[in-house]
Amino acid sequence: MARPVWSGTLSFGLLNIPVSLMTGERKTDISFRMLDARNNARVRYERVNAETGEEVPWKDIVKAYEYDKGSYVVLEQEDIASAAPESHDAIEVEAFVEAGSIDPRYFEKPYVLVPAKKAEKGYVLLRDALEKTGRIGIARVVIRTREHLCAVMPYGKALLLLMMRYPQELVELEEYNIPEGDRGDYRITAKELAFSEQLIDTMSGDWDPAEYRDEFRERLHKVINDRMKADGVVRHAPEAEAEVAEGAATNVVDFMSLLQRSIDRNKRTPAKKAAPAKKAARKATKKAAAKKSPAKKATKKAAARKRA
Template sequence: MARPIWSGTLSFGLLNIPVSLMSGERRTDISFRMLDARDNTPIRYERVNADSGEEVAWKDIVKAFEYDKGSYVVLEPEDIRSAAPESHDAIEVEAFVQASQIDPRYFEKPYVLVPAKKAEKGYVLLREALSATGRIGIARVVIRTREHLCAVMPHGDALLLLMMRYPQELVDIDEYRIPEGKGADYRITAREQAFSEQLIETMSGDWDPTQYQDEFRERLQQVIRRRMKDKGVVRREDEEPELHENAATNVVDFMSLLQQSIARKRRTPAQASATGSDAPQSDGPAKKAAKKVTAKPAPKASTKAAKAAAEKAAGAASKRASRSDSSPAKPARKAVTKKRGKVA
């Protein structure tokens, strides 16, 4: 059973609900240990004095704020505690707002609020009231010594607590160069706009998070398993980078791309299985075109080169008796050698 991160009461008005704060996410990152390449011994870090290089014990370490380069002011634990709010054991809801009014950028990390025994009635009461009104609670909670802005919202049978960012933690979008104005300002035609909307409708569906997996993590796990099995060097297979000819630039034919995209999305699974995989077929014409451009002229060029080499070789052979070897004759000898190699 997972241990609670925090325990206290969820308060709004005069109603207090005993709850525990449980983690709402699970880290799946693959962690690595750093080893000494010479003998595969794990590396460990030590807290050392920057001047003397001697290790410093935890009891001798203090926190300080660097207000200027090389200048510090030391803060005692009492100083930090004095800045924290007095209430450490309550999530106090300060207001209820429409969820649609909150910019998604403010939401940061999810937690699950679990009611204590015999506190289910108040828990369900708040959950149902929030669901009926379509609102979420804005509150503050102190974890350890840090005060966090948070939101309380219903999710199925549970109440979630989402940590939120303060406004000063967000970057003002106006700091970046973002295209302003309407589509007409960028020569977007009504037909392009209509096809874009049609493509969106064609690709629309219900949100299914199970369709999305951490593919990098899965591939990395496969590499690790191969390494453990082979106990040797695992070389990455060379893969030629895929050329994306349909990159969306300002000069690309948007109408052509949109029509192709809609046509692909309209294909049913039955059609795809009957005609084979769509992806290879879509790439087929490009590959054939490449062969016509590069592969077919190559034999002609090589045949002409062979004939020219043979003629030069014959001319050189007839004049060998009267002429000494010169620089123009060297390529002829090389050509003869290549021709003999082909005959052999």
């Protein structure tokens, strides 16, 4: 069984649904290893110092940002951690939008949201509500140290999570030489347009993904299999997979109460103003904690002196 990419909760309003994030795609690319033709030994990639030519051990490698050609600023692990988002265990839905209102260029990679045991009620509730309203949830999720924009949408009996690109990751179409005029500016006749429409009609049909195959990969697999039969195969024992812990139960939650409170909260406070308020509260909490910590240290030192 596949391992989850991430485990946590899917939250909207005051409802939290324990879920696991499972990959929604299967890699079909054929990868190759580099071997030395003289004895078929693997060729390794070495971490080599560009000036001395010596191999660098992992403990001596640091991360740096190249802000100019040949000029770097070294970042400590604490620097990177300080920029990481606070929430690592929740997919927080911030808004619901019309399913067809998002430019398809924003969608990047599919995952499947799988509910934990006894979390099915909240999962089905959100799935059916999204299906009935024709909306999808726009959320954020932190995987490892990076925060991703994502969309939660129903698909059949499942909830999908689609990773999204941020606006700054898209290339503006104006950067390319795109024809902007009407078809008359390009001397396209009514007859040419009519024939094009007719051709589209004759080639139209229902979408059936089973009709499309990666023929290059299939032919390459055949070549590999033929080579394996001719030259023999080296087999390795498969690695054992670790067991995945079960999530928390949520079917006992009073969904009606949480939904009503979430609706009342959104009526009182606009969604756009809620986010800054949360950030301000977090900063205030951090400052208060920082002020208390010196006092705690002083108390510990005084206690140590008394014992001495």
